[in-house]
Amino acid sequence: MVTTFEGLRGPIHLFRHQPINGRLKASLISFLTLFLVTSYAKLPQPRFGIFMPKLDVYTLTSDVTDRVNSYLYRSKPSEIPLAEYPIISEDDLLSYDWNTHTLLLRHSIWYKLREPAVHGAPFVVVADGVPLYVGAFWTSISSFATPVPVIMWDQKRESTHLTIQRGYPSPEVAGEVADPRANDQLRKVLEELGKLKREPIPGKETFDADDNIATKRLDGGQKLVRIGIQVLFKADPAGLVEDIDKYGAGVEIDPAVELTLFGRISSSRPSCLESDNCHP
Secondary structure (H helix, E strand, O other): OEEEEEEOOEEEEEEOOOOOOHHHHHHHHHHHHHHHHHHHHOOOOOOEEEEOEOOOOOOOOHHHHHHHHHHHHOOOHHHOOEOOOOOEEOOOEEEEEOOOOEEEEOOOOHHHOOOOOOOOEEEEEEEOOEEEEEEEEEOOOOOOOEOOOEEEOOOOOOOOEEEOEOOEOOHHHHOOOOOOOOOHHHHHHHHHHOOEOOOOOOOOOOEOOOOOEOOEOOOOOOOOEOOOHHHHHOOOHHHHHHHHHHHOOOOOOOOOOOOEEOOEEOOOOOOOOOOOOOOO
């Protein structure tokens, strides 16, 4: 709308802005809402996460205690309202040891948490958006036992190794209930993320910190024998026997035990290359 009136130097035009009508206003609100929802949907969602509940689980009041007990012992994981963001995601995780369910993290996450009360602070393990099982952060001062998986509170708030234990104070409190940590979907996601710690292959030689072959028990219950790896790389057969004496000093060896290296047998019996009296 334009209003015109005569001034000293000619007509003056004043413009008035028309108020936004209801339909246009609703359209703008709808557009902004759709834009925000679309932008949020484009954010990458974690494939692995440990989430805290959305509601208070720390305060020592009767309503909070009832809520915690409901989350831990009566509710399904999918029935627990969760916080928007996880306290641990695959970005925080360096590796996951499936044998012990120990997480190695890039940095401490304890600053994100409050110390749990004696009834614990529930968490939910989520994989690909699916809540898998309920656990709890637990304090060692608690006299309450629980069959749910627990992560013990670190008083120093420094540790980057978190082990999800089977119950508290010991795994026995879980009884014969199936272990919720051994979840196939969780393992699949961790494998695909490259976070699952590789398990040793049975039958492969293992080496200790000194690059020596680890002590092994021979068949038939004979004494343990430890041999330096240097022996395996001796080129001189005569020196080979000397090195065996050197590194095996003080070790009692059953005379029936034969040590074969590079086709040679220790001098307690003749080599199969020198005698026809060989037995498998």
